[in-house]
Amino acid sequence: MADKCRVRITVNGVAYDQEVEPRLLLADFLREDLDLTGTHVGCEHGVCGACTVLLNGDSVRSCLCLTVQADGAEITTVEGLGTVDNLNSLQQKFREHHALQCGFCTPGMLMTATDLLSKNENMSDEELREGLSGNLCRCTGYEHIVNAVRAAMNE
Amino acid sequence: MSKSSDGGIDLTRPKIIGAPVQRLEDPRLLTGHGKFTDDVKLRGTLHVALRRSDHAHARIGTIDTAEAEEMPGVVGVFTAELLDALTRPVFATSKMKDYHATPVRALAGGKVRFAGEPVVAVVAQSRYLAEDALAGIEIDYTPLEPVVDPEEAAADNAVKLHDHLPGNVLVARRFGVGDVEQAMGDAPIKVGGRFRFHRKTPTALEARSYLADYDQGTRALTLYASTQVPGIVRDALVEVLDMPGSKLRVIAGDVGGGFGGKASLNPEEILVCALSRHLGRPVKWTADRVEDLISTSQSFDEIVDAELAVDQDGTFLALKADILGDVGAFSIYPWTAALEPMQVAGFLPGPYRVPNFSANVRAVATNKAPMGPYRGVGRPISAFVLERLVDMAAKKLAMDPKEIRLRNFVKEEEFPHRTGSGIVWDRSGFTECLERAADAINYPALRKRQAEARADGRWLGIGIASYAELTGIGSRLSAAPGMPINTGTESATISVDSSGAVTAHFGIASHGQGLETTLAQIVAEEMGVRLEDVEIVQGDTSAVAHSTGTYASRSAVIAGGAGTLTARTLRGKIIEAASHLLDVDMADIDFADSLISARGTNKTMSLRELARAVYSQMGSLPGDIRAKVDLQASEFYDPHFGTTTSATHLAAVEIDPETYEVSIEKFVVVEDCGRVINPMIVDGQVHGGVAQGIGAALFEEVVHDVTGQNISATLVDYVIPSAAEVPSMEVHHLDVEAPSTLGGYRGMGEGGTIGAPAAIANALNDALSHLGVEIMELPMTPERLFQVISAAQDGEAESS
Ligand code: FES
Numbered sequence: 019m020a021d022k023c024r025v026r027i028t029v030n031g032v033a034y035d036q037e038v039e040p041r042l043l044l045a046d047f048l049r050e051d052l053d054l055t056g057t058h059v060g061c062e063h064g065v066c067g068a069c070t071v072l073l074n075g076d077s078v079r080s081c082l083c084l085t086v087q088a089d090g091a092e093i094t095t096v097e098g099l100g101t102v103d104n105l106n107s108l109q110q111k112f113r114e115h116h117a118l119q120c121g122f123c124t125p126g127m128l129m130t131a132t133d134l135l136s137k138n139e140n141m142s143d144e145e146l147r148e149g150l151s152g153n154l155c156r157c158t159g160y161e162h163i164v165n166a167v168r169a170a171m172n173e
Numbered sequence: 174m175s176k177s178s179d180g181g182i183d184l185t186r187p188k189i190i191g192a193p194v195q196r197l198e199d200p201r202l203l204t205g206h207g208k209f210t211d212d213v214k215l216r217g218t219l220h221v222a223l224r225r226s227d228h229a230h231a232r233i234g235t236i237d238t239a240e241a242e243e244m245p246g247v248v249g250v251f252t253a254e255l256l257d258a259l260t261r262p263v264f265a266t267s268k269m270k271d272y273h274a275t276p277v278r279a280l281a282g283g284k285v286r287f288a289g290e291p292v293v294a295v296v297a298q299s300r301y302l303a304e305d306a307l308a309g310i311e312i313d314y315t316p317l318e319p320v321v322d323p324e325e326a327a328a329d330n331a332v333k334l335h336d337h338l339p340g341n342v343l344v345a346r347r348f349g350v351g352d353v354e355q356a357m358g359d360a361p362i363k364v365g366g367r368f369r370f371h372r373k374t375p376t377a378l379e380a381r382s383y384l385a386d387y388d389q390g391t392r393a394l395t396l397y398a399s400t401q402v403p404g405i406v407r408d409a410l411v412e413v414l415d416m417p418g419s420k421l422r423v424i425a426g427d428v429g430g431g432f433g434g435k436a437s438l439n440p441e442e443i444l445v446c447a448l449s450r451h452l453g454r455p456v457k458w459t460a461d462r463v464e465d466l467i468s469t470s471q472s473f474d475e476i477v478d479a480e481l482a483v484d485q486d487g488t489f490l491a492l493k494a495d496i497l498g499d500v501g502a503f504s505i506y507p508w509t510a511a512l513e514p515m516q517v518a519g520f521l522p523g524p525y526r527v528p529n530f531s532a533n534v535r536a537v538a539t540n541k542a543p544m545g546p547y548r549g550v551g552r553p554i555s556a557f558v559l560e561r562l563v564d565m566a567a568k569k570l571a572m573d574p575k576e577i578r579l580r581n582f583v584k585e586e587e588f589p590h591r592t593g594s595g596i597v598w599d600r601s602g603f604t605e606c607l608e609r610a611a612d613a614i615n616y617p618a619l620r621k622r623q624a625e626a627r628a629d630g631r632w633l634g635i636g637i638a639s640y641a642e643l644t645g646i647g648s649r650l651s652a653a654p655g656m657p658i659n660t661g662t663e664s665a666t667i668s669v670d671s672s673g674a675v676t677a678h679f680g681i682a683s684h685g686q687g688l689e690t691t692l693a694q695i696v697a698e699e700m701g702v703r704l705e706d707v708e709i710v711q712g713d714t715s716a717v718a719h720s721t722g723t724y725a726s727r728s729a730v731i732a733g734g735a736g737t738l739t740a741r742t743l744r745g746k747i748i749e750a751a752s753h754l755l756d757v758d759m760a761d762i763d764f765a766d767s768l769i770s771a772r773g774t775n776k777t778m779s780l781r782e783l784a785r786a787v788y789s790q791m792g793s794l795p796g797d798i799r800a801k802v803d804l805q806a807s808e809f810y811d812p813h814f815g816t817t818t819s820a821t822h823l824a825a826v827e828i829d830p831e832t833y834e835v836s837i838e839k840f841v842v843v844e845d846c847g848r849v850i851n852p853m854i855v856d857g858q859v860h861g862g863v864a865q866g867i868g869a870a871l872f873e874e875v876v877h878d879v880t881g882q883n884i885s886a887t888l889v890d891y892v893i894p895s896a897a898e899v900p901s902m903e904v905h906h907l908d909v910e911a912p913s914t915l916g917g918y919r920g921m922g923e924g925g926t927i928g929a930p931a932a933i934a935n936a937l938n939d940a941l942s943h944l945g946v947e948i949m950e951l952p953m954t955p956e957r958l959f960q961v962i963s964a965a966q967d968g969e970a971e972s973s
C-alpha cells in the first residue's frame with residue numbers, strides 16, 4: 019500500500035482535511051469515507067454518468083477522478099441540492115414530470131443538468147438531448163427527463 | 174367501473190386512482206437519500222472480490238490461494254470445496270417432461286462452464302484489498318472445447334456441458350393445433366425464412382449487489398439484495414442454507430432497475446449468505462459493470478425458422494416455427510431453461526386468427542452466461558418473427574400492412590379466443606389499437622410523404638407491429654411453463670395502528686415502477702384515507718408470509734387486487750367501530766380523506782381518535798364488537814388466469830444512405846392496458862420499454878468470440894441507447910372493455926419492449942424494400958445494414 023496523501027476538499031460547503039490512499043477514486047471517497055451515498059456508481063468506466071458531481075462548478079465523472087486530483091477543489095454532490103422537504107426547482111421539475119423511475123441514474127442526471135442549465139440559456143430539444151447523452155438511464159426512455167429539464171430551463 | 178356497489182365510496186369525491194399523482198418515493202431518490210443495497214453500511218462489513226473464470230469451458234485443477242491469503246487485509250480465500258460444504262445445491266425443477274435441471278452453486282467446482290463464472294472468492298477488509306488479492310490466486314485449468322454455436326451444441330455428437338445429462342438440449346417440446354403440413358401444402362402463398370434475434374443483457378443501471386448479515390446471537394440472517402424477487406430468493410435460501418424461514422429475511426430496499434436481470438437466484442446471493450454465517454460478520458459483494466455484463470442472466474438469444482401461409486385475400490392459413498433458444502450454461506432458477514424459448518412459441522400466433530399452428534422448441538446449453546428473463550420474455554422475438562412474416566405476406570400480395578392485419582385480427586365477437594398455442598385472449602382492443610395508432614401518426618399522409626421521399630432517393634420506412642400478451646397471470650397458469658412455484662397470488666395486510674397511522678404490507682418488490690405510489694393510490698381510495706397517510710411496506714420478506722416479487726407484469730394487477738380487497742375489509746371494520754362510537758347507523762357513516770363523520774350531524778372523528786378508542790379506551794366499545802373491529806385486515810387475491818394486454822407500435826425511420834445510421838422520426842404507441850392507476854407512471858413504463866426495444870433493434874448485442882469469450886463486456890461495447898438515440902414518443906391508452914381482474918387493471922410493464930423491435934424491423938425493411946432487402950436479424954447495426962444492403966446489391970448484380 020502506498021503512503022497516504024493529505025487532501026483538503028470542500029464538499030457541499032463542508033471542508034474536509036483527510037488522509038487518503040493515492041488510488042482512492044473520488045466516487046469511493048464520497049460514498050465510503052464521507053458516507054455521501056447519493057453519488058452512484060453505474061459502470062466505473064466513465065460511460066454511464068451516474069457518478070457525475072460538480073467539481074468547481076463543472077460536471078465530472080467521479081469514477082474517473084482520483085481523490086487526490088480533487089485536492090483543493092469544491093465539490094457539489096446531489097446531497098448539496100435541495101432537501102427532502104425543500105426540493106430545488108430542478109428536483110421539483112423531475113418530480114412533476116416523472117423524470118425518474120428507479121432513481122439510480124437520477125443524481126448523475128441532476129448534476130449534469132445543473133451544469134448544462136448553468137451554462138446554456140436556450141437549448142433546443144436536440145441540444146438538450148445531446149447535452150444529456152453522456153448520462154445513461156435504463157428506465158425512463160428519457161422523454162420525461164427531457165421534459166423536466168426543459169421545464170426547469172424555461173422557468 | 175362501478176365502485177359504489179361494494180365499497181360504498183362517494184362517487185363525487187376526486188379520484189385518486191387514475192390521477193397523475195406525484196410519486197411518494199421521489200423525494201428521497203431526488204436528494205440522494207435512497208437506500209440501494211450498496212448504500213447500506215454495517216459495522217465490521219467484509220468485502221468480496223471474485224476471481225472469475227477466464228475460460229468458457231475447462232476443467233479446474235489445483236487452485237493455489239496461499240499468496241492471496243497472505244496479502245494485506247485478506248480475511249480468507251474460499252473455493253467450491255468449502256462452499257459446497259456450507260450449502261446445498263439448488264435446482265430449478267419443472268413438471269415438464271424430458272427437462273433436465275442443472276445445479277445453482279455459489280462457486281464453480283470441477284468445471285467452469287462460461288467465461289465469467291465465479292471460481293474463487295476473496296474476503297477482505299475493503300473491496301480494494303480484496304481485488305488486490307485476486308492477483309495472488311493461481312488456478313490450473315485444463316481447457317475443454319468451448320460450445321458456442323447453439324446449432325452445433327444441439328447436435329448429437331456435441332461436446333457436453335453437463336456430464337450427467339444425455340446432451341446439451343435441456344428441454345424440447347412440440348405443440349400446435351390443426352394440420353399445418355396439409356394447410357401449408359395447399360396454400361397459394363407462403364413466406365418465411367430464418368430469423369435471428371441476438372443475445373441481450375438487461376443492464377439495469379445499478380449492478381447487482383448483496384450484503385448478508387448473520388447475527389450470531391439470534392442465528393438469524395438478513396440479506397440486503399438488489400433483487401426483484403426477495404420472496405423467491407428467501408425460499409431458495411431456506412433450502413440452500415437449511416435454515417427456517419423465520420430466521421431468514423431478504424430485504425430489497427431501493428433497487429436500481431431490474432428488467433428481469435434481478436429476477437433469478439444468483440450464485441453471489443448464496444455466496445455472501447454462506448460466508449457471513451461462516452465468518453460471523455456482514456459480507457458484501459457489489460458487481461462492477463464488467464462483472465454484471467458477463468455474469469448477470471442474459472436473454473433473447475434465439476434462432477427461429479418460421480413460415481406463414483396465407484390465402485390470396487390475405488387470410489392467414491397456417492404458421493409453423495422451429496425455435497432454438499441458446500440458454501447458456503445453466504437452467505436458471507426458478508424459471509428454468511424453458512422460460513424464454515417456450516414463450517417465443519407460446520406467443521407466436523399473436524393477436525391473429527391462425528387456424529393451423531405448430532411449433533417445435535428446443536432450449537440448448539452453451540458455454541455462455543445463463544439465459545434468464547428480460548422485459549418481454551420471448552415475446553419480443555415472437556413479435557419480431559410474426560410481424561415480419563405478416564409484412565412479407567403483405568408485400569407478396571401488394572396489400573397494405575395495415576390492411577392485412579385488420580383482416581386477420583381476432584374480432585370483437587370472437588373473444589375469448591384460444592390461440593393455437595393454448596393461450597386464451599380475453600377481449601382486448603386489437604383492432605382499436607391499430608386504428609388509433611394509424612390515426613395518430615396520420616398514416617395516409619405519412620405513406621404519401623414516404624413516396625415523395627423515395628422519389629428523392631431518401632430511405633424512409635414505416636413499420637407496424639401489433640402484439641398481445643398475457644399479464645397479471647393467476648395461479649392456474651405458471652409464469653414459466655412447468656415451474657413449480659406459484660406466482661399467481663398475492664396477499665396484503667393493512668393495519669391502523671394505535672396512533673391511527675395506516676400501514677399496508679405487500680409481497681411485491683418495486684424496482685422503479687413506483688409501486689409504493691400506485692399501491693398507496695389503491696389503498697387510499699378503497700379505504701377512504703388520504704394518499705399521504707398510507708405507508709406501503711414492500712420488498713421485504715418479513716412483510717407477508719408468502720411472497721415472490723415483481724416480474725411478468727403482475728404487481729399492479731395481483732397486488733393491486735389484494736390491496737383492494739384488504740382495504741375494503743378494513744374500511745368495513747372502521748365504519749362498524751365508528752357507528753358504535755358515534756352512535757349512528759353504519760349506513761350513516763361517511764369515511765373519506767381520513768375523516769370519519771356521521772351524516773346529518775356535526776359529529777366527526779379522526780382515525781387517530783378512532784384508534785385510541787378501539788385500542789386504548791377500554792369500555793368505549795362492547796367486548797364482542799371490539800373483537801370484531803380489530804383494526805387490521807388481510808386478504809388474498811388470485812386472478813386465476815390473467816388478462817390480455819395489447820398494443821400497436823408504429824415507427825417511421827430514415828436510414829442515411831451514406832453512413833447507414835438510422836434515425837427514428839416518429840414513434841407512436843397505442844395500447845389497451847385497462848384501467849390506468851397513474852397515467853404518468855404508465856407513460857413512463859411505455860417510454861422505458863420502447864427505449865429498451867430500440868436498443869434491442871438497433872444497438873444491443875452480447876457478442877462471444879469463437880472461444881466463448883464475451884467481447885462486449887463494457888458499456889462502450891454493449892451499447893444502450895442514450896437520450897440522443899431515443900426519439901420523443903407519442904403514447905395513447907385505450908380502455909376498450911373492463912377485464913375480469915379486480916379493479917379492471919391489466920399489466921403493462923413489459924409491452925414497450927415487445928412491440929418496438931418488430932416495428933423498427935418492419936420500418937427498416939420498408940425503407941429498403943426497393944433494394945430487395947429482407948430484415949431477418951436484430952440488432953440492425955449500421956454494419957449489419959451495410960452487409961445486408963451489399964448482399965442484396967451483389968445478388969442483383971449477379972442476376973442481371
Ligand atoms: S460510474 Fe462513472 S461514468 Fe459510470
Ligand code: FES
Pocket residue numbers: 117118119120121122123124154155156157158378429430685
Ligand atoms: S431512473 Fe432508473 S436508470 Fe434512470
